[in-house]
Amino acid sequence: MLTNKVSEIMTTAVITAEPSSTIREVTQLMVDRRVGRVVIMENDEAAGIFTEQDVLRRVMNRVLDVHKTPVRRVMTTPIQGVPQGTTIVAVLGRMYKGRYRHLLVYGDDKRMVGLVSMRRILNLVVELGADVQDTRTVGEIVSGAVPTVTADTPVTVVIDKLVHEHQGSVVVLVDDRIGGIFTERDVLKRVALEDRDMGQVPVAEVMTADPLVVSGSAPVKEVLATMRENGFRHVPVAGDGGDLTGIVSMADVLQYATALDIDDAVRKAWKEIEEFWESEENYTPG
Numbered sequence: 001m002l003t004n005k006v007s008e009i010m011t012t013a014v015i016t017a018e019p020s021s022t023i024r025e026v027t028q029l030m031v032d033r034r035v036g037r038v039v040i041m042e043n044d045e046a047a048g049i050f051t052e053q054d055v056l057r058r059v060m061n062r063v064l065d066v067h068k069t070p071v072r073r074v075m076t077t078p079i080q081g082v083p084q085g086t087t088i089v090a091v092l093g094r095m096y097k098g099r100y101r102h103l104l105v106y107g108d109d110k111r112m113v114g115l116v117s118m119r120r121i122l123n124l125v126v127e128l129g130a131d132v133q134d135t136r137t138v139g140e141i142v143s144g145a146v147p148t149v150t151a152d153t154p155v156t157v158v159i160d161k162l163v164h165e166h167q168g169s170v171v172v173l174v175d176d177r178i179g180g181i182f183t184e185r186d187v188l189k190r191v192a193l194e195d196r197d198m199g200q201v202p203v204a205e206v207m208t209a210d211p212l213v214v215s216g217s218a219p220v221k222e223v224l225a226t227m228r229e230n231g232f233r234h235v236p237v238a239g240d241g242g243d244l245t246g247i248v249s250m251a252d253v254l255q256y257a258t259a260l261d262i263d264d265a266v267r268k269a270w271k272e273i274e275e276f277w278e279s280e281e282n283y284t285p286g
Contacts, residue, residue, distance in 0.1 A: 002087070002088045002089040002092075002124070002125075002128070003087050003088070003089060004087065004088055005084065005085050005086065005087065005088070006082060006084060006085075006086050006087070006088055006091045006105055006116050007084040007085070007105060007113070007114065008088075009088060009116060009120050009121070009124060010084070010105045010113070010114030010115060010116045010120070011114055011115055011116070011117075011120070012113065012114045014039050014112070014114065014115045015029065015030075015033050015035050015037075015038050015039070016038060016039045016040070016041045017029060017038050017039075017040055017041070017050070017071065018040070018041065018042070019040050019041075019042050019047055019048070019070060019071060019072035019075070020070050020072070021040075021070065021071050022066065022067055022068060022069060022070060022071065023059055023064065023066040023069050023070075023071050023073075023074060024066040024067050024193070025071075026038050026040075026050050026071045027055060027059075027066070027188065027192050027193060028193060030050075030052075030055075030188060031188060031189060031193060036051055036052045036101070036102075036184075036185065036188070037049055037050065037051040037052070037101075037102050037115075037117075038050050038051075039079065039104070039112070039115065040071060040072070040075050040077075044111070045111065045112075046079050046081075046104055046111075046112045047072075047075075047077060047079070048072070048075035048076055048077030048078065048079050049075060049076050049077075049079045049102065049104075050071050050074070050075045050076070051076065051101070051102065052184040052185060052187065052188050053076075053101075053168075053184060054074055054075060054076055055184070055187055055188050055192050056159065056162060056163065056184050056187050057163050058074040059074055059192065060159050060163075060187060060191065060192065060198075061159060061160060061163050066192075079104050080094075080098060080100055080103055080104065081103055081104030081105060081106050081112070082094060082103050082104070082105060082106075082116075083105075083106060083107075084105050084106065084107055084113055084114070086105075088121065088124065091103060091116055091121070092118075092121050092254070095118055095121075095251075096251065096255065100118075101117060101118050101119075102115055102116070102117050102118075103115070103116050118250055118251065118254070119231075119233075119250070121254065122224070122227065122228055122250055122254060123228055125224065125254060125257050126224050126225050126228045134219060134220055134221040134257075135219070136219065136220045136256060137216060137217050137218060137219055137220065138214055138215075138216055138217075138218050138219075138220060138223050138237055138246075138248055138253070139215075139216030139217060139237070139245070139246075140220075140256075141220065141248070141252055141253070141255075141256045142216065142237045142245065142246030142247070142248050142252070145246075146171055146236075146244055146245075146246055146247050147161060147162075147165055147167045147169075147170040147171070148170060148171045148172070148173050148244070149161065149170050149171075149172055149173070149182075149203060150172070150173055150174075151172055151173070151174045151179055151180070151202060151203065151204035151207075152202045152203075152204065153172075153202065153203050154198065154199050154200065154201065154202060154203070155191060155198035155199070155201045155202070155203050155205075155206060156198045156199040157199075158170060158182055158203045159187065159191075159198070162184075168183060168184050168233065168234060168249065169181055169182065169183040169184070169233075169234040169247065169249075170182050171236050171244060171247060172203055172204065172207045173244075174204075177242065178211070178213055178236050178238065178242075178244055179204070179207075179209065179210075180203075180204065180207035180208055180209045180210065180211060181207060181208050181211040181234065181236060182203050182206070182207040182208070183208070183233065183234055185233075186206055186207060186208055190206040191206055211235070211236060212226065212230065212232065212235055212236075213235070213236045213237070213238050214226070214235050214236075214237055214238070214248075215237070215238060215239075215240075216237050216238070216239055216240075216245055216246070217240075220253055220256050220257065221257070223235065223248065223253055224253050224254070224257055227250055227253065232250075233249060233250045234247055234248070234249050234250075235247065235248055
């Protein structure tokens, strides 16, 4: 299945907006439609994409009048894409390499025919791995470097931390324990449309409180399924004593999913992708 074409799992129900739409209008559209991205169309062609990351990195840390500034100024352009005949496993490799969550899918005429997200591939991998035996645990793959803040930290400070440290989430500590998590989705839903001075608002007011926390001994397969079921991209990991030991992202657990190694064709494709990442051809100075 992972060597099938991306056109088989892409979505054709793509939410779009015009480049002249204001940042406020497009952000409101994302919240109303419960999506993390909007494709910006101009002259019937995809001119760019506006995502939660753009809200965080290009809107929240700038002085902009979101009611008047067109989304054209802060969208990501050009939008990255793949031909509709590209294999699913190759698309996943492209996402890892470029750190993309969404890729445009285009037809023979180079026009958009759909959009594929890492979440769609997560769903597929969970389904494929349902009957696969996997003994690896989250503790084996988790990184020990976890961005944290205290509950009284102002939202603007937390956003600066996310931007400068290139993070998609931070764990919020309450009395040195995991009290919440603050992510790009929280920025979109609870901060971006507010007209308050976020320098005066503690992150505790806008974080996701009492988040799901998984044990380091939890199987990777189980965590994959949990993230899919709840729509989570980041999950804190705790040790036996409940202390924070790491955080896993959707990309982390997907990379170690046994379902990506279920047949020779996928194994070969995935190996080629890994070798490319490690080669000098993929080396970028700085």
